[in-house]
Amino acid sequence: MPFTPEKATAQEGDLAQLLSTSHRFFLVRLQAGAELHTHKGVIRHDDLIGLPWGTQVYSHLGEPFYLLTPSLADLLRETRRNTQIMFPKDIGFVLVSMSIGPGQTVVEAGTGSGALTTAFAFAVGETGKVISYERRPEMQALARRNLKRLGLEHRVEFKLRDIAEGFDERGVPALFLDVPNPEDYIPQVRQTLRSGGFFGSLLPTTNQVSRLIAALQEHDFAFIDVCEILLRYYKPVPERLRPTDRMVAHTGYLVFARPTLPQEPPE
Numbered sequence: 001m002p003f004t005p006e007k008a009t010a011q012e013g014d015l016a017q018l019l020s021t022s023h024r025f026f027l028v029r030l031q032a033g034a035e036l037h038t039h040k041g042v043i044r045h046d047d048l049i050g051l052p053w054g055t056q057v058y059s060h061l062g063e064p065f066y067l068l069t070p071s072l073a074d075l076l077r078e079t080r081r082n083t084q085i086m087f088p089k090d091i092g093f094v095l096v097s098m099s100i101g102p103g104q105t106v107v108e109a110g111t112g113s114g115a116l117t118t119a120f121a122f123a124v125g126e127t128g129k130v131i132s133y134e135r136r137p138e139m140q141a142l143a144r145r146n147l148k149r150l151g152l153e154h155r156v157e158f159k160l161r162d163i164a165e166g167f168d169e170r171g172v173p174a175l176f177l178d179v180p181n182p183e184d185y186i187p188q189v190r191q192t193l194r195s196g197g198f199f200g201s202l203l204p205t206t207n208q209v210s211r212l213i214a215a216l217q218e219h220d221f222a223f224i225d226v227c228e229i230l231l232r233y234y235k236p237v238p239e240r241l242r243p244t245d246r247m248v249a250h251t252g253y254l255v256f257a258r259p260t261l262p263q264e265p266p267e
């Protein structure tokens, strides 16, 4: 069952977020008879099922929690991981820059822990498809579990392969690489991504970006964009509105490009 509930009240089977006053949250799939055990006490799922979302509830120790639906960003931050995962701020820009939406087919590598895969699966909806390549079986298994937990695994085809061997698909509209050496796979990308399609990649260092740009230029990619997304939170105090003291200063550089079909100019 996907994680966006349709009703105004919490139902059995819904994914719920219990948010404490210290902003710590717990994710649970609501199930009659089950209990959530936290360091601030126990909450019975039976006491949550049927309540309107947004209700304040109390643990058996009297500690307050809010019953909420998790946002996609909350779920991405909570991704169980064995690799570096992509951050919501970068993922959001990838989705709009590559026009990933309902019904879309998107190919990606590597799957890693599946954070980006989750966002792609959410965005393409029931009629779209995500095809995700990974060469390490243990990473693929973890990503599969993460997607299953959110009820999104049926939108993803997981493929266990080193992408040096190429992709099976042809004529796809969007392809994303989150691997350390994307420059080595640009011929494989060209075979799979249709001309005029959307290519994207995330890289942590400028050296890697330089190598990727050179490879993209060599293979007739145009409209190459390189950017980074800086996200700064503010303390929400009306009379002293100012940025928080700390921020995540660096995650990675995003590279976008479009494969083109160069033609000779008319005589």
Ligand SMILES: C[S@@+](CC[C@H](N)C(=O)[O-])C[C@H]1O[C@@H](n2cnc3c(N)ncnc32)[C@H](O)[C@@H]1O
Residues within 6 Å of the ligand: 083, 084, 085, 086, 109, 110, 111, 112, 113, 114, 115, 116, 117, 133, 134, 135, 136, 139, 161, 162, 163, 164, 178, 179, 180
């Ligand atoms: C940084 S992780 C990807 C994280 C993922 N995008 C996420 O948000 O959770 C990179 C993954 O790429 C995989 N990988 C690296 N090179 C690969 C290749 N040539 N073919 C397939 N997978 C590869 C690694 O095994 C690793 O799991």
